[in-house]
Amino acid sequence: MxxxxxxxxxxxxxxxxxxxxxxAAAWGALGVLAVAVVWELYKFLGPAEGVTIGQVxxxxxxxxxxxxxxxDRAMPHIWSMIIRLGEPTSGGSTPPLFVTVAQAALVTxxxxxxxxxxxxxxxxxxxxxxxxxxxxxxxxxxxxxxxQIVPLIAFAPVVNAIGNQxxxxxxxxxxxxxxxxxxxxxxxxxxxxxxxxxxEAPDRIHVDLMRSYAAGYWATLLRLRLPASVPHLxxxxxxxxxxxxxGAVVAEVSIGMRGGIGRMLIQLAGQASSDPAAPWGPMFGxxxxxxxxxxxxxxxxxxxxxxxxxxxxT
Amino acid sequence: xxxxxxxxxxxxGKVFDTKAGDVIALTGVDLxxxxxxxxxxxxxxxxxxxxxxxxIADLDEATSGELTxxxxxxxxxxxDQDYGIAFQQAGLLPWRTVGANIALPLELHKVAKAERExxxxxxxxxxxxxxxxxxxxxxxxxxxQQRVAIARALAARxxxxxxxxxxxxxxxxxxxxxxxxxxxxxxxxxAAVVFVTHSIPEAVFLSDRVVVMSPRPGxxxxxxxxxxxxxxxxxxxxxxxxxxxxxxxxxALHGVKVERANER
Numbered sequence: 001m002x003x004x005x006x007x008x009x010x011x012x013x014x015x016x017x018x019x020x021x022x023x024a025a026a027w028g029a030l031g032v033l034a035v036a037v038v039w040e041l042y043k044f045l046g047p048a049e050g051v052t053i054g055q056v057x058x059x060x061x062x063x064x065x066x067x068x069x070x071x072d073r074a075m076p077h078i079w080s081m082i083i084r085l086g087e088p089t090s091g092g093s094t095p096p097l098f099v100t101v102a103q104a105a106l107v108t109x110x111x112x113x114x115x116x117x118x119x120x121x122x123x124x125x126x127x128x129x130x131x132x133x134x135x136x137x138x139x140x141x142x143x144x145x146x147x148q149i150v151p152l153i154a155f156a157p158v159v160n161a162i163g164n165q166x167x168x169x170x171x172x173x174x175x176x177x178x179x180x181x182x183x184x185x186x187x188x189x190x191x192x193x194x195x196x197x198x199x200e201a202p203d204r205i206h207v208d209l210m211r212s213y214a215a216g217y218w219a220t221l222l223r224l225r226l227p228a229s230v231p232h233l234x235x236x237x238x239x240x241x242x243x244x245x246x247g248a249v250v251a252e253v254s255i256g257m258r259g260g261i262g263r264m265l266i267q268l269a270g271q272a273s274s275d276p277a278a279p280w281g282p283m284f285g286x287x288x289x290x291x292x293x294x295x296x297x298x299x300x301x302x303x304x305x306x307x308x309x310x311x312x313x314t
Numbered sequence: 315x316x317x318x319x320x321x322x323x324x325x326x327g328k329v330f331d332t333k334a335g336d337v338i339a340l341t342g343v344d345l346x347x348x349x350x351x352x353x354x355x356x357x358x359x360x361x362x363x364x365x366x367x368x369x370i371a372d373l374d375e376a377t378s379g380e381l382t383x384x385x386x387x388x389x390x391x392x393x394d395q396d397y398g399i400a401f402q403q404a405g406l407l408p409w410r411t412v413g414a415n416i417a418l419p420l421e422l423h424k425v426a427k428a429e430r431e432x433x434x435x436x437x438x439x440x441x442x443x444x445x446x447x448x449x450x451x452x453x454x455x456x457x458x459q460q461r462v463a464i465a466r467a468l469a470a471r472x473x474x475x476x477x478x479x480x481x482x483x484x485x486x487x488x489x490x491x492x493x494x495x496x497x498x499x500x501x502x503x504x505a506a507v508v509f510v511t512h513s514i515p516e517a518v519f520l521s522d523r524v525v526v527m528s529p530r531p532g533x534x535x536x537x538x539x540x541x542x543x544x545x546x547x548x549x550x551x552x553x554x555x556x557x558x559x560x561x562x563x564x565x566a567l568h569g570v571k572v573e574r575a576n577e578r
Contacts, residue, residue, distance in 0.1 A: 203403075206405055
């Protein structure tokens with residue numbers, strides 16, 4: 001009896017879960033709307049020149065600004081940002097801004113994707129060897145953590161310079177590869193940690209069981225450790241995707257590569273005093289990029305649904 | 315003659331070295347389990363009953379003495395899949411269906427697909443879960459999960475079944491039901507069973523012999539022949555002989571004669 005009751009309650013739970021999906025989407029939309037409302041509300045209520053404390057009379061730039069300026073050059077209206085997306089990128093007969101943004105975003109997405117793949121490969125390998133040999137975990141893990149403290153902006157030109165050296169020695173090294181490598185530098189970290197934790201996730205009883213079947217390392221890896229790591233792996237992959245996009249954008253700027261959205265962002269931000277709504281185009285573009293990257297990884301999760309069983313009820 | 319013995323332990327001991335120094339988990343264990351025999355290990359926590367089971371299963375290694383399973387070293391027996399094992403938690407893989415969980419040991423030993431499927435169907439029938447082979451563990455009750463674990467332990471047709479408090483986490487009703495099922499399964503398969511428990515009635519109901527153990531250091535203090543015959547059904551639970559044996563085990567556990575309330 002209780003067994004059937006349990007099955008029935010599971011059906012109810014599943015129905016409730018699909019209801020949660022819609023609620024989540026509604027909350028997400030509400031959040032975006034709230035940001036827009038706060039923006040416009042402050043722009044309407046706040047003083048045009050902002051609020052500065054400790055300002056000395058007649059001395060420009062003195063004091064500390066605690067609330068930003070609200071005039072149209074500093075804070076354009078949300079609708080001007082959206083309208084600007086439809087206007088020509090740099091006047092005349094240039095294509096509309098959103099087309100240029102989309103093209104630049106695609107370039108960056110491509111480099112981020114390559115960076116993500118390199119990061120996943122390197123991170124997975126590191127995670128595997130760290131799980132296999134405890135000694136390597138002790139030796140490597142601190143360096144893996146330290147690697148993330150190195151500022152990307154300092155590290156990026158080094159990668160580019162090394163790339164150019166290789167280029168000069170005869171093997172072509174395109175600039176986009178530098179960007180991808182720098183993106184992978186941010187992406188490999190969550191993967192390495194996620195794989196390590198994931199592979200160590202199986203319960204003692206499962207490991208004992210595999211030993212009782214006289215299953216070797218590879219059989220245990222394939223039948224137990226890898227499937228059990230999926231709940232740890234999916235968030236790691238998603239984090240890596242977001243990191244890869246971030247890394248690609250920063251890398252473009254830092255090595256001065258043209259064509260991507262990072263470079264476009266800097267360029268339009270430089271012209272913001274005359275065209276304040278324009279930099280918001282690539283800004284929205286990079287947000288969309290992050291969402292697309294994280295969303296595509298979520299698609300991987302759909303195919304691995306069965307490996308996430310027991311996440312809710314153990 | 316040793317080949318007729320499922321388990322033979324002679325002077326087996328186990329010492330764990332911990333930060334606080336050596337802990338003697340087991341000392342001087344002599345035990346023989348005949349083929350097809352049902353033996354329970356009972357005792358308070360810390361008496362080493364689970365440790366002994368893990369030594370037999372070669373999940374841990376004995377530090378002294380000699381331990382043979384069907385006449386071979388424990389390690390060889392593990393590699394040859396001479397035993398099946400079940401723990402207190404069912405320990406099913408949550409991403410595998412009931413059928414795929416039962417098939418896991420067969421899959422690992424490269425049993426052909428058709429043969430695997432036939433065996434899974436047979437085992438599902440044996441534990442009464444035929445309709446549930448396509449379900450996932452999170453869709454089953456605790457008792458059903460434990461039945462799957464037993465089926466999995468039996469998959470490779472072992473001649474020895476090792477069970478570490480398999481019904482410990484279940485409610486009384488399910489527990490009694492599964493006890494009857496287990497005696498039936500053990501008789502049908504003819505496998506020897508080493509069964510760890512801390513429940514006296516459970517040990518008496520199931521076993522041919524009950525091995526009483528005592529802690530600090532973990533050792534065997536008594537072995538009690540139960541001899542209730544092959545058929546173990548619900549009427550046995552009301553049988554006076556059954557109660558006598560329960561009392562005998564209880565006395566052995568406490569080391570003194572237990573006075574009954576009505577005899578005082």
